[in-house]
Amino acid sequence: MFENIKTIWRAETMNVLFKEIRQGNIENIRERIEKNPAVVNEVFTGKKPLKDIGQSPLQVALKCAEFDIIDLLLNNGADPDFIENPSQVPPGSMCCPVISDAIKYAMDTLLYTGTKHIEQSLRYVGIIERLLVLGADPNKKRIDKNPINNWQPLGVLAARGNYILKRTRSDDPEAYCISNKNIITILDLLIKYGADVEDWLDNGVWGDESNRKAYLDDFEIKDEVDFNREIRTIFQEYFNRQTNT
Structure with missing residues (x-):
């Protein structure tokens, strides 16, 4: 039970990152990366927007033309060769x-x-x-x-x-x-x-x-x-x- 709660909490926390990318909130994103560098290669698992499901932070930042965030993600190890997993997209x-x-x-x-x-x-x-x-x-x-x-x-x-x-x-x-x-x-x-x-x-x-x-x-x-x-x-x-x- 506690493991399931932990998994849900982690997913919700990661999905907040994608909202911050869409909002251009680079300072919050910077803080998240400092706390957990692995977030740069998480994938969106929320329900909306559909077009983000299965995508990486880098893909969403590209989509939103958030160039400073793109640089921040790449500077911190975002995968430049990422592609969605077909089993994780709508x-x-x-x-x-x-x-x-x-x-x-x-x-x-x-x-x-x-x-x-x-x-x-x-x-x-x-x-x-x-x-x-x-x-x-x-x-x-x-x-x-x-x-x-x-x-x-x-x-x-x-x-x-x-x-x-x-x-x-x-x-x-x-x-x-x-x-x-x-x-x-x-x-x-x-x-x-x-x-x-x-x-x-x-x-x-x-x-x-x-x-x-x-x-x-x-x-x-x-x-x-x-x-x-x-x-x-x-x-x-x-x-x-x-x-x-």
Whole structure:
């Protein structure tokens, strides 16, 4: 009985940490870490919010753009290669490694206008580099019940980058320019730290179509629309430049 009470108390205490992250209460978080350094790698076991269940403090801090808290967690041993355990997340949830989360936020932040969001996007890019330096696996795949969604970080970059480029091209030229630069910078970082480009290119996207065909090869003009035109242009220029140097 006492062991059960202790377990419940511990879980409730840990879940308070996640609330403090969402509130940006860095001083309380700092005190918790000083008392128990292991809290940086606990997982959320509360009932709400559903999207936090099974996630680490680092993932929630990334989600909330709490950059000082992200630094604090990483400085104190937060796992840069964390991914949710499929048995601990709500049914139908996708599990994503921290590096893929950071890539998604680096791109998606640019959907919002204003200098603040451009600055946030650039800070996420800096976090991507730090995660890789600290040992994040640049080839770690997402985990989903549909294997077609089990993308490597390169796949997340391609999909989110293409989407953001299409959304910002005419609506927000500054964000479009930053998107282009971010994609190149993140490509450089992933490759520098060991991303297996050939393996990713040879893997499939939808049906029998490979990433190479979807994102790198010249588009075959038939009846289809080239939905990947934006990212294809960047990838072709990037990899052609790599080949010629």
